[in-house]
Amino acid sequence: MPLRAKVVKPARKRRKAKWVGKGHWLRRRLRLQRAKKLKKLVNKKRRRIRHRDERQDTPVPVSIAGYQPPEGAQLEEQDTILHKLYRSMLLDGEGFVRELHRQVLHRDASDQEAAELTQQLSSGTDKVHIAELVMLSEEAQRLYEQPFLSAGRSNRDTIGAIINQAYASSHLFFVHFLYYELLSRLPEESELRGHMEHLVRGVPRSHLIRAFLLSEECRGLLSSHEPPRRPVKYLRNPSDPSTGEVSIGIFMGFPHVTPLDGEGIGRFSIRLIDGMLSTWDRLKVYITTTETNYDEYHKIFARQLEQYAGRLVLMKSDSMETINRTVPVHVWLVPYVGLELAVYLQRPYVLCLHDLVYLHFKELYFRKSPEFCDWMERVVYRMAERAAAVVFNSDYIKRKEGMEYLGLQEPKTQVIRLASPQDEYNFMGLVPEAEFRIKYGLADEYIVFPSVIRFHKNHSRLIESFIAYKKIKPSRLQLVITDQLTPDGLNSDLYGELGRYPAELLASVRFIGRLPSGELPALYKYAKGTIVPTLFEGSCPFPILESLTMGTPVAAGRLEVTQEVIRDMEAFITFNPYSVSEMVAAIAQLDQPQAALAVRQQAAIQETLQRTWSHVAGEYTQLLEHVGKAN
Incomplete structure (x- = not known):
């Protein structure tokens, strides 16, 4: 291959740099930055359009109120007793003993207690048996049985507090509680029966705790190399x-x-x-x-x-x-x-x-x-x-x-406020007056307080006021109460108080028991008036709405919660529910023939009476839909 001579090119002359001012470079940099930012925005917009088109091409099923967590999503519960025991057992001997005392007894172990239990561990006693000794000790038992105010609220996440919260519950709940807290699952029907039979026969709950704690299933979970699985809170939507x-x-x-x-x-x-x-x-x-x-x-x-x-x-x-x-x-x-x-x-x-x-x-x-x-x-x-x-x-x-x-x-x-039962009462219709009066022995005029006997319902003061009114104005007017009077239970105090009244006056106070729902419209319709002396309610007292739905006038105690719904109380007969004299005056007003009173009262709460249970149901359904989607 012939050699070629190397060609030497003449050196290029270096151009002399032209001096430019500082402002020129700043302007150039700003232009470049703006161009770069604009390019990013354009690309982002293009990606957004492309993704939107892809979503439009794929049909998405519509769910009104379905509970639809993401695929495979499971929301887990807080730690159970099983998890707290598992973590405690990862500690060394004395550390385990002290943590167990703190969790169960809400105190540190004394030096003597720590030494004795640590010695048992060194001698071969397993940690489950040590947990049994502490959890079923007399001190722990006293803590479980203490009122929640003193035992549970200050340490709500400890083992002792968790057991305390469930110790006063029903047998059915307690068995579910043990399965959930110590086995990380819920019981099947067949598993429930045996434990329920033991509790009904009087087996102490502490025996059941011991049986669950020492069971092969619980021991297996506590000795596992991995922490026990937590119970799943929410499962996937069961329907399409x-x-x-x-x-x-x-x-x-x-x-x-x-x-x-x-x-x-x-x-x-x-x-x-x-x-x-x-x-x-x-x-x-x-x-x-x-x-x-x-x-x-x-x-x-x-x-x-x-x-x-x-x-x-x-x-x-x-x-x-x-x-x-x-x-x-x-x-x-x-x-x-x-x-x-x-x-x-x-x-x-x-x-x-x-x-x-x-x-x-x-x-x-x-x-x-x-x-x-x-x-x-x-x-x-x-x-x-x-x-x-x-x-x-x-x-x-x-x-x-x-x-x-x-x-x-x-x-x-x-x-979500309640509504009047207008639709329900229209559907039920009315029991004929003669039939209704014969069934409950209400031949004479009556005023009614439709309520079961509870301490805050103020029956005692109402009866005292009614008897006082009857002394002032003797008549055949009766006071009807929709509960039975018995000498025990919640009625015992009221039963004892009634003995101080003359029998002939007390005979006009009628306890007719709880009525079937289908007879409530008749109870209101045939009454001369409804009186609501309750000291407390969670919403506008329902007898007010029920009575006015049937066109019967109302006398009611002045409560803050009532005034949320009834803005104009002047149309109503009102009284201080703690005052016998004011209640006597209210009964006297109800006993007067006032044909226009119910009409005035209905007009005063017309907006509330027009609210139906379809409105209430709509608000509940909307909330349930939101909760279902959110979870």
Whole structure:
């Protein structure tokens, strides 16, 4: 290959740099930055348009109120007793002993206790048996049985406090509690029966705790190399959202026999279900209850079950595991704060908190019903804490119970006011007057207070006022009360007080018992007037709305919660519910022939009377839809 001569190019002359001012470079830099920013914005817009087009090409199923967490999403519960024990057992000997004392007994172990138990561990005793010794000691037992106010509230997340919260609950709840807290699951029907039989026969609850703690299943979970799985809170939507059908559950898992006919919770549930199903064709409602109450509730909801066949279903089970697995709902409604089994529902629930009356009369209720108040204190925090939303019937109760007492945050609360029973009463029709009066022995004129006997309902002062009025103006007027008077239970004080009145005057006070819902319109319609002396209500007293729906005038105590709904109280006969003299004057006004009084009162709350249960149901359905989507 011939060699080529290397060509040497002449060197290029370097151009002399032209001097430019500083401002020129700044302007150039700004232009470049603006161009770069503009390019980014253009590219971002192009990507957004491309993604929008892709979404439009893919059809998305529409769900009205479906509970639709992301694929595979599972929201987990807080640590159970099992998890706290597992973490404690990861500590060395003395550290484990001291942590166990802090968790169970709310104190540190003494040096002697720590030394003795550490020595047992060194001698081969396993940690589960040490946990048994501490958790079932006499000191621990006393803590479990203490009132929640002194034992549970200050250390709510410890093992001792968790057991304390459940120790006063029903047998059915306690068995669920042990499965959930010590085995990280819920019991099947077959597993429930044996434990329930033991508790009914009087086996101490501490024996059941020991049996669960020392069980092979619990030991296996505690000795696992990985932490025990936490119970799943929310499961995926059980139905196909593309159908557009919305399924709502109404949880009525009362563990004991609990009559609903004539009770506020029963009337509330019936009216709400009617409002929901009569307005929304795509809605399906599942009522779940326990074996104990199934037959009674089937009678109460008989009309609705027939009218909405296929869209209203009544189911029964004592096992929350069975309910979670077989009831295909998106979201639950819990109509009473005492339905504590609801904390084991595996789909979100909305809690109706009508009121916590014992908080407003602590001295009276804690003295008269300490067991009930203690149990409610243990339940209400847990129920409200685990609820996805809490509904109140008035701003007053939302502020007092929800915000001040329970410490709920505003976004979790909702006020949904009740409505008049106009549609329901129109559907029921009226029992003929003669038939109604003969059945209840009401041949003479009467005024009525339709309420069960409770401390805050003020029956004692009402009867005293009525007897005083009868002494001033003898007549055949009767006072009708819709409850039975018995010498025991909640009625014992009232029963004893009535002995001081002359028999001939007391005969005009009639206790006719709780009426079936279908007879309530007649009770109001044929009365001369309705008197509502209650000292407290969670919303505008319902007898006011019921009575005026039937065109019967009302006399009512002056309450803050009533004035939220009735802005113009001048049309009403009002009185101080603590004043006998004012109540006597109110009875005298009701006893006067005032044909136009009911008309004036109806006009004063016309807007409230026009609100129907379809409106109430619409607001509940909207909230349930929101909760279902959010979770």
